[in-house]
Amino acid sequence: MKRTLGTCYYPEHWPEEIWEADARRMAQAGLTWVRIGEFAWSRIEPEPGNLNWDWIDRAIEVLAAAGLKIVLGTPTATPPRWMLHRHPDMLAVDAHGNPRKFGSRRHYCFSHEGYAQECDRIVRLMAERYSKSLHIGAWQTDNEYSCHDTTLSFSEAASEAFRTWLKERYGSIDALNRAWGNVFWSMDYDSFEDIDLPNLTVTEPNPAHVLAFRRFSSDQVVRFNRRQAEILRAHSDAPISHNFMGRTTDFDHFKVGDDLEIATWDSYPMGFLEDRVEAAADHKRAYARQGDPDFQAFHHDLYRAVGKGRWWVMEQQPGPVNWAPYNPAPLPGMVRLWTWEAFAHGAEAVCYFRWRQAPFAQEQMHAGLLRPDSAAAPGLDEAMQVAREIADAPDASTASAQVGLVFDYDADFAWTTQPHGEGSSYFQLVFDTYRALRKLGLSIDILPPTARDFSGYKLIAAPGLMHIPEALKRAFCETDATVVLGPRAGARGPEMEIPVPLPPDLPGLDVTVSRVESIRPDMPMALSGEGNVIGYREELETSADAMFQLKDGSPVAVANGNLVYMAGWGDQTALNRLFSSLCNTLEIKTMLLPEGVRVRDTATERFWFNYRAEPVETPVGVIPAADLVRQAL
Amino acid sequence: MKRTLGTCYYPEHWPEEIWEADARRMAQAGLTWVRIGEFAWSRIEPEPGNLNWDWIDRAIEVLAAAGLKIVLGTPTATPPRWMLHRHPDMLAVDAHGNPRKFGSRRHYCFSHEGYAQECDRIVRLMAERYSKSLHIGAWQTDNEYSCHDTTLSFSEAASEAFRTWLKERYGSIDALNRAWGNVFWSMDYDSFEDIDLPNLTVTEPNPAHVLAFRRFSSDQVVRFNRRQAEILRAHSDAPISHNFMGRTTDFDHFKVGDDLEIATWDSYPMGFLEDRVEAAADHKRAYARQGDPDFQAFHHDLYRAVGKGRWWVMEQQPGPVNWAPYNPAPLPGMVRLWTWEAFAHGAEAVCYFRWRQAPFAQEQMHAGLLRPDSAAAPGLDEAMQVAREIADAPDASTASAQVGLVFDYDADFAWTTQPHGEGSSYFQLVFDTYRALRKLGLSIDILPPTARDFSGYKLIAAPGLMHIPEALKRAFCETDATVVLGPRAGARGPEMEIPVPLPPDLPGLDVTVSRVESIRPDMPMALSGEGNVIGYREELETSADAMFQLKDGSPVAVANGNLVYMAGWGDQTALNRLFSSLCNTLEIKTMLLPEGVRVRDTATERFWFNYRAEPVETPVGVIPAADLVRQAL
Amino acid sequence: MKRTLGTCYYPEHWPEEIWEADARRMAQAGLTWVRIGEFAWSRIEPEPGNLNWDWIDRAIEVLAAAGLKIVLGTPTATPPRWMLHRHPDMLAVDAHGNPRKFGSRRHYCFSHEGYAQECDRIVRLMAERYSKSLHIGAWQTDNEYSCHDTTLSFSEAASEAFRTWLKERYGSIDALNRAWGNVFWSMDYDSFEDIDLPNLTVTEPNPAHVLAFRRFSSDQVVRFNRRQAEILRAHSDAPISHNFMGRTTDFDHFKVGDDLEIATWDSYPMGFLEDRVEAAADHKRAYARQGDPDFQAFHHDLYRAVGKGRWWVMEQQPGPVNWAPYNPAPLPGMVRLWTWEAFAHGAEAVCYFRWRQAPFAQEQMHAGLLRPDSAAAPGLDEAMQVAREIADAPDASTASAQVGLVFDYDADFAWTTQPHGEGSSYFQLVFDTYRALRKLGLSIDILPPTARDFSGYKLIAAPGLMHIPEALKRAFCETDATVVLGPRAGARGPEMEIPVPLPPDLPGLDVTVSRVESIRPDMPMALSGEGNVIGYREELETSADAMFQLKDGSPVAVANGNLVYMAGWGDQTALNRLFSSLCNTLEIKTMLLPEGVRVRDTATERFWFNYRAEPVETPVGVIPAADLVRQAL
Numbered sequence A, B, C: 001m002k003r004t005l006g007t008c009y010y011p012e013h014w015p016e017e018i019w020e021a022d023a024r025r026m027a028q029a030g031l032t033w034v035r036i037g038e039f040a041w042s043r044i045e046p047e048p049g050n051l052n053w054d055w056i057d058r059a060i061e062v063l064a065a066a067g068l069k070i071v072l073g074t075p076t077a078t079p080p081r082w083m084l085h086r087h088p089d090m091l092a093v094d095a096h097g098n099p100r101k102f103g104s105r106r107h108y109c110f111s112h113e114g115y116a117q118e119c120d121r122i123v124r125l126m127a128e129r130y131s132k133s134l135h136i137g138a139w140q141t142d143n144e145y146s147c148h149d150t151t152l153s154f155s156e157a158a159s160e161a162f163r164t165w166l167k168e169r170y171g172s173i174d175a176l177n178r179a180w181g182n183v184f185w186s187m188d189y190d191s192f193e194d195i196d197l198p199n200l201t202v203t204e205p206n207p208a209h210v211l212a213f214r215r216f217s218s219d220q221v222v223r224f225n226r227r228q229a230e231i232l233r234a235h236s237d238a239p240i241s242h243n244f245m246g247r248t249t250d251f252d253h254f255k256v257g258d259d260l261e262i263a264t265w266d267s268y269p270m271g272f273l274e275d276r277v278e279a280a281a282d283h284k285r286a287y288a289r290q291g292d293p294d295f296q297a298f299h300h301d302l303y304r305a306v307g308k309g310r311w312w313v314m315e316q317q318p319g320p321v322n323w324a325p326y327n328p329a330p331l332p333g334m335v336r337l338w339t340w341e342a343f344a345h346g347a348e349a350v351c352y353f354r355w356r357q358a359p360f361a362q363e364q365m366h367a368g369l370l371r372p373d374s375a376a377a378p379g380l381d382e383a384m385q386v387a388r389e390i391a392d393a394p395d396a397s398t399a400s401a402q403v404g405l406v407f408d409y410d411a412d413f414a415w416t417t418q419p420h421g422e423g424s425s426y427f428q429l430v431f432d433t434y435r436a437l438r439k440l441g442l443s444i445d446i447l448p449p450t451a452r453d454f455s456g457y458k459l460i461a462a463p464g465l466m467h468i469p470e471a472l473k474r475a476f477c478e479t480d481a482t483v484v485l486g487p488r489a490g491a492r493g494p495e496m497e498i499p500v501p502l503p504p505d506l507p508g509l510d511v512t513v514s515r516v517e518s519i520r521p522d523m524p525m526a527l528s529g530e531g532n533v534i535g536y537r538e539e540l541e542t543s544a545d546a547m548f549q550l551k552d553g554s555p556v557a558v559a560n561g562n563l564v565y566m567a568g569w570g571d572q573t574a575l576n577r578l579f580s581s582l583c584n585t586l587e588i589k590t591m592l593l594p595e596g597v598r599v600r601d602t603a604t605e606r607f608w609f610n611y612r613a614e615p616v617e618t619p620v621g622v623i624p625a626a627d628l629v630r631q632a633l
């Protein structure tokens, strides 16, 4: 499949007179896709039951006439104001008990059946009207589930749905009390009706209660999406997508992905650097106009997995955004670099958000490819350059990776429920691991926790898997790949309880975690040799070979057969030692990349990216600042 | 008019037996004014309709008999407890939806009509009773509007009043939807009744919605004050004043000032330094016992403008206060210095808050001129020294300034609504500009955004004017003065939208802001030569002459005819370069003042103030710590 | 009385089959006591009125059969879920007005009479059933009053009870208005019914109002406990205890102690270091695996006073806890050291919390003496070593201290109400004083503010006593001991008012505090000679001898007869100077102890403790890391 570009367009924001010129200009710029519709409910249905599709019909015609293909979004992320007259209790409620009111977007509770039925209705109407259109190249459900912290809702609707979910999961209240250990602190329930959501408790609620609520909340998102996907699929053969948001971990993207043909994500490298990357100020300064060198790549690899191979960037930052603490302009070249990096990781398409900067409302300071006065913004030139470059580049493809990295949303729920030490985060642990592997020049596949067949991989990293189902434990033990587990591997049973025998309890790995501790971040524990354990450490009972130890001789990384256990949170130096050594043994070729330089392979090419603000000397020559080199494989 | 001193007195706090001695002692100290009444409603009207003016009558007689003149305050800042039985819904509501309860002060919503009528009633009764008294030298309405963040209220009363205000402003709901760009995210309203206040939304509300709410809230304060002013004016010829609070920008003081004869403000230099001045710790340490060297001066100049020339300090800090994070004692000499500084900026009167420290309630740790045991506190001596000094000093007067600085509350509302970068503030931008001008030894006039005639000024600074009405744009272009604009000049239309053509769109200034960015505060952008742009920067398309540039050649300050555009937030070094150079060209005489030294001219004298804690060598000789020199002009 | 050890056990958490083995293992480990019952209400009374004591009967029999003695706790800290059906309004309410919901523990308002009667009922039933049991060695009321900030409740029940309390205290509303100074800001009340709790006010409420509410809230805890104590005492001769929590100062522990025979406290040295000790990061790093060297000792001495000589550690940390920001493992030796330190301060018993780590619910990460898999955790060995050591050690006893330190909860309420400077805390002031005295090698008695007879003491330190009743002033003046007072001594009258004559107004001490100031913590005020005043200072009018002064000559410590006044908050150097000099004069022998080393005497021995992570040279030889030396006296 040829790589393609696109953009996000809001015909309803502009006078109809300029649609045609816009469409022509998009096509001339080399764009293929235009996403429309996803926030337009108030214009599609200005009053309940009064549908106004005409303008969408015309917009599609105008765009298609210019040769563009449409991604049509369901408008359910922005219910119109009148929806609240019909469903006054549809709003989500925050953890303090306040309703999350109308006046922006995503003002609905995933558990509200009345609103869900309204969504069924509008999606069905949309599907009926447009499923036969040849211009519709893909669908998008809703927009950025969970954005603005909207997965968890403490509404009455959520309470009721949670109780139903609990009944299904546990069957009897006694079973629930046993599973959660409610004998502790006399928390026993007599009836499912007595169970509240775990907010506003005097001190922390039962972690089993919290984990159940997080799993329930994730399931509500999956179900909400599935209703839309099923309706669309019943009417249309066009692929269905959803645009996920960066570092959003409170619902299971793999499960949502199971109901999609294409996973897409919204890539805002500079906003994310300020907002969602945990890093020291000097790192943020060094990459303030480029974004973190690994953050996009991680998500590219993640959504390739979520989309079972098919994935796009649906919203690509084209200039300064409006929503981060600070919103600088990117270095010249970065829009091109970001776009190519997505293709290097196997993206089929990259769409820029948005075509023209809107002069009004919340995102008035969000750059587009065009300025509000329709002049070209700097990003447009770079997009056009990529369009020219992909014209004679190979088709979309991806490397056959030797290294897999397991990412498990349920583990994130468990870590969030019980970080043990302040600031400890599963995402960060996995991302640290990813960064260490990437700095060795490796191309990585991200794998879901449902993976059982690891053939083809030489090395699997699966840090922080708090609960490991038996079948996955077996798969880890039986694969030919080397599997790196820990810290906290199998630290909890299915209900957030500490299992006995103590963790990790892996056949073939003689390791018992006898005690765990969290440590002040300003107290790194030095290894013999270079590197440190930071923040979290485990004491082991083990006869396995120590790969490295603390200065006092306590084992930190131990190996037993194909299994390696990491008894703490290693810093980058420690992780580099670990993976260099393993790759060396496994004959996986690594490189020591210069600061800010990263590589990624497709089936036919190796891409070299320089994220730094100055030229860097590399094995393929000097790469200018914010630039890339394509090397044929 | 002779300069005068005064104090704030609460006869109701003290046994009637000591009033006479207090009055005599005030007069002997050289005081002229005594402000009373402004928190006394529960003693004036102990139960609804049961008026008890007698004690005020007697207090006025006793004070007047000692030769003092009265400023009589309306008591509306402190409604008695019984008021809540009559108007249970009169309380303001905070942004989280909690009522702001009885038990301190300012517990009312400006939009509550029932309470407003109670205020009409008590003000009318007070005006009727005292308007013929020769002892009443001035009135004061209420006390410190907006103090304790009381301008914005999210009450039901505010909701309803806001809808009425919107109807008046926009006429039709379609006009409002268009003006706000509510097509974005399907935020269209069908009816004014559907519009809520912009709190508790899922993510940020529409900035146009927020700005409208801020303008409305400001108008509510103006109207509230106007009702009192009109009642007082109908009965009395005495001038009407209100005591504004330092760095309070959420209502338009100029508009309130239009209904007053005299603007007054409450000057707490040390409390403000800890609490409201944005500065590094070393600056706060250096001036911890003196206050910031520019903060008081700025407000003096501001309220001279608000009072259209007539202004007082109504509450002057006389010793340690109780309400700042830390409350040190002032250096000996500072009470005198602060008082003289007010006179240097043209004050008619300075009143100390308060006469005697109250041993009870919230302000028990707030110093007075007397200690709770009636012994003289250190401030009294300094006040008496000033009283002696003004006896043979010239009348109140002010310099004929060559430099004007525009301050626009509406711009502050817009910046607050959309700071773009974290911590960015319009007040701070204007204050940085003021400080840079002051450090050049200049006397400055602050000008309202309604100013159109700039004759007499050589230089006008108008930083950060987010919206510039056409008439003001014209005035800037047509004046003979040099006008310095930007950053963000004309960056928004009247409804918070980005205008097309792009800003600043000033006739005669070939500048287009093509892109803006906010930057981490730890990433200063160095100029060629000295100085930096910090936090906020604009990219320009321009043929105008660059006064200075970034090291990469991008223009930062450009000049075109009489207009200068500043495309970013300059640090003090950059601003010093800018204004030194302009003053040089304009033949405005500047001085390079030593750290902590400031000057200010009246019609006849130049005052030199040393804010430092050690003696400083100056062109008029060594000025001791916390002292001043008067130099005849 | 022989020193003993014990543990906290939850038979309801474990299969009944393993109780016997557990009991045998406890006895073999040398434990004497086992505390049970305190969170078991839902298993004692699974539904209202359906009592199930059988399992407790059996647990007691099994434990007693192994030779263990029982501490039986009333289960009132954890009302079962069904209680809320009977008393929906029993929950406490936080300062924002949100109910503090079911789902953890301590979910009750101390003022709710309905719940209090349920507690009467269950305590009476428990007392009736077990008072004749010879196995019950002691009772415990509830668990950790105030933990999780549960003393203050803003519920309707608390409002009503507060009004009743106010009526009792003030008699008439006029008296209350006068006492509080409600004339200020028109805060006068017409009726007790109009008085709300002091939350959600526009700005700070009247400090007299806040102090009254804090005193009321403390009294509610005292009354709640007294009801239980009276019921238990009516049925049983066994001593009654309550387990207080470290650094919990919002109710009067001495008053609760008056209703107990034994005071106990819950000692978590490492959790407290991270969570409740105010210290710089390097101190926290140095003691991260040991706990603060003075924090436990302070509480040991405090609860010896609260228990009028009889006191225990009811919960001793045995390994990592779960609830601090970071939860490291203790150094080997610390569990033994902590235990011996309690005995050195006179503890009768030390009980480890808990026997076996629970694999479920909130405390699943809290270490026990056993791991979840029943293997011995590292703490068990150390406990067993202490058990062997106490077998041939002297009986419990305590030193006859020459130094007394007054601790007054009411002073803490007043400082909390009005800290004057940010971060200022009475607890910290007293703790700083305690630390300075301890670093001189002194054994200290903590004294309640009701102490009047100071015979036997040579030195009394009583810092920060905001209000000093006349009788205590007299006792200070008449004792032979030297009494160190200030800062803020007698700074307030009984109703939070500033007294006239000004403080401290002590007969025989010619000191008047003429002015006070709070200072930025980064502005230490240097003394002549070593040391500083930090954060808070007073200006004095005095003819007394200055012991030391600021560099500008202002007196800081002055002496007059047996009274010493400290006019500011001294750092450790200043306090060392003060107390060294006084001890020298008073012929109290002091030592200069190495960093991290502390001593404490019993009647027969001097204990030397090394809190450091490395060996330290001391007068009794090198003490290894985390170890102790017992020296016969």
Ligand SMILES: [Zn+2]
Binding pocket: A144, A266, A315, A353
């Ligand atoms: Zn988006």
Ligand SMILES: [Zn+2]
Binding pocket: B144, B266, B315, B353
């Ligand atoms: Zn004031």
Ligand SMILES: [Zn+2]
Binding pocket: C144, C266, C315, C353
């Ligand atoms: Zn406990």
